[in-house]
Amino acid sequence: MTAVLPDKYSVRPPAFEDAQAILDLAGAYNISVIGSADWTLDDVQDALNEPAFDASRDAWLVFEGDRLAGFGWVFGKGDRRQLDQDVVAADLELERWLLDRVEERTREFGRAHGHSSVQLDTVAYQADAARRDRLKGYGYQVGTVFHRMRIDHTGAVPRPEVPAGVVVRRGTPDEAGQRAAHGVLNAAFDGQFGFTPRSFEEWRAAQEVHSAFDWSQQTVLEVDGEAVAMLSANDQFVEDENCGYVGRLAVLEKARGKGLAKFLLRDQFAIDAANGRSGTILHVDTNNPTPALGVYLSVGMRAVLVMEVWRLEVAV
Known part of the structure; x- marks a missing residue:
């Protein structure tokens, strides 16, 4: 069943000027899990500048009033058989709505490139047991483990x-x-x-x-x-x-x-x-x-x- 966006939220695509707000939201989550923001403003701006990224179709910013409450985006490359996504939202109902948008866009990529299915990947810190449990409940499976050396x-x-x-x-x-x-x-x-x-x-x-x-x-x-x-x-x-x-x-x-x-x-x-x-x-x-x-x-x-x-x- 597709999640419905609660009435208190509004949604629009990101602009380059939203990079700081995206960083603040993602950084606060990362700090809560691993103790550091782990992203910089340049990281966010580089993502928004990625040549294959279409902000009007591949990303969503969700606001509660003037406050950024969540964002999601999906990135493809090559033949678009494998895509990468990030979704950040404290409200789990909003998280599910954003994941639905990401998956819908993933299917569009698949159809455009003639695939019967597409692999959608996301990274979770191993320390975040709650998020890992939610991903499992959403149907994701662990594909591999990365170490930062x-x-x-x-x-x-x-x-x-x-x-x-x-x-x-x-x-x-x-x-x-x-x-x-x-x-x-x-x-x-x-x-x-x-x-x-x-x-x-x-x-x-x-x-x-x-x-x-x-x-x-x-x-x-x-x-x-x-x-x-x-x-x-x-x-x-x-x-x-x-x-x-x-x-x-x-x-x-x-x-x-x-x-x-x-x-x-x-x-x-x-x-x-x-x-x-x-x-x-x-x-x-x-x-x-x-x-x-x-x-x-x-x-x-x-x-x-x-x-x-x-x-x-x-x-x-």
């Missing part, structure tokens, strides 16, 4: 020795370098949970509107003239934690087991320490088919936060 830098970190036969390309300012990084990313992550391959044009556009990213922060490793590994870093965690962030680390299957991932990580640690960062952060899927978690632990990183990805298979 961190290593602290208390001084200078030495640059690692470049592995034999490897050429390091620092920065990808030109299209050739960007295409090389994009190719490694799509090939290395193919088939992993929640990953949707994107065309080069869609991927580049998303990178360029990300306020915390610059092409100079992307590193590509070549062997015999072929790109075989990449690391894409950004400043997403600088404002709130003064930490560098590894957004993506990818190594082609044929190049694994040669220490390339550890080299890229240690290289980034040295870069972040030299830039005065307190540490380096990344997220890892603990069910990753590659031994990624073991690699991160082996270079001194530790888990500081556990998040679950809950998935709903939405029939179109």
Whole structure:
């Protein structure tokens, strides 16, 4: 049964100027669960600027008078077979209404792209038992578990020795370098949970509107003239934690087991320490088919936060 929006609420799409109100609402929820806002104003603005995001159709702000009482949005990429959503509302009746809007829009994506069903994912902090129970009641199931990993830098970190036969390309300012990084990313992550391959044009556009990213922060490793590994870093965690962030680390299957991932990580640690960062952060899927978690632990990183990805298979 579809939930009905109570009369005390009004609804409209978000505008860029609503970013602070969205941050305040989401931040208050996050603080209540994990003790920190975990979002910044740039994070919200970047989401609203996402090239594939249509605020007029993909998001809803719900007000009680002038107060923002809840919001929901859904993001698609690539072939829209897998979508990501966020819904925040203290009123559980309003939460259900927003989830219905998200699922309705999810079906529209599915029909437009010829899918019989679409995977709808949302992230819940493992510490929030009440929300996890509600998601289960709404028909979601745990798809995987992510750990936020961190290593602290208390001084200078030495640059690692470049592995034999490897050429390091620092920065990808030109299209050739960007295409090389994009190719490694799509090939290395193919088939992993929640990953949707994107065309080069869609991927580049998303990178360029990300306020915390610059092409100079992307590193590509070549062997015999072929790109075989990449690391894409950004400043997403600088404002709130003064930490560098590894957004993506990818190594082609044929190049694994040669220490390339550890080299890229240690290289980034040295870069972040030299830039005065307190540490380096990344997220890892603990069910990753590659031994990624073991690699991160082996270079001194530790888990500081556990998040679950809950998935709903939405029939179109």
